[in-house]
Amino acid sequence: AEDGIRDFCLSRGLGDVYKRQVFELLDTKPELRDSLNRNTKLFRERMKKAGFKILGHDLSPIAPVLLGDARIASEFADELLKEDIYVIGFSYPVVPKGQARIRVQLSAAHTVEQVNRAVDAFINCGKARNIIP
Numbered sequence: 001a002e003d004g005i006r007d008f009c010l011s012r013g014l015g016d017v018y019k020r021q022v023f024e025l026l027d028t029k030p031e032l033r034d035s036l037n038r039n040t041k042l043f044r045e046r047m048k049k050a051g052f053k054i055l056g057h058d059l060s061p062i063a064p065v066l067l068g069d070a071r072i073a074s075e076f077a078d079e080l081l082k083e084d085i086y087v088i089g090f091s092y093p094v095v096p097k098g099q100a101r102i103r104v105q106l107s108a109a110h111t112v113e114q115v116n117r118a119v120d121a122f123i124n125c126g127k128a129r130n131i132i133p
Contacts, residue, residue, distance in 0.1 A: 044058055046116070050122070053066040080122070
């Protein structure tokens with residue numbers, strides 16, 4: 001899992017100073033890495049089990065939730081914000097047409113309760129909009 005985080009950091013346009021700081025944190029605070037991995041796994045597994053399509057690598061804390069339609073992605077993100085879940089909807093021209101999504105960024109600072117609350121909000125909104133069963 002640590003290699004996944006390192007690969008993620010290296011693939012982003014982060015400056016060398018930031019990369020060095022990230023690697024130092026990974027080496028000196030393994031509990032942060034463990035927390036991030038736990039949160040990422042929990043979110044992705046629960047969302048997939050609920051019927052959502054989650055893009056990207058399973059170890060990535062950036063979890064794009066594919067919804068397809070731009071209007072649905074925007075409205076979905078607005079509904080989640082009303083539940084104090086801050087996510088961003090992306091649609092064309094940022095992503096290809098028909099590939100609208102909500103970008104979720106997980107953090108080591110999130111608690112298990114916060115991750116579960118976010119997933120529960122996604123599930124409730126998804127069922128209300130007939131996106132998932």
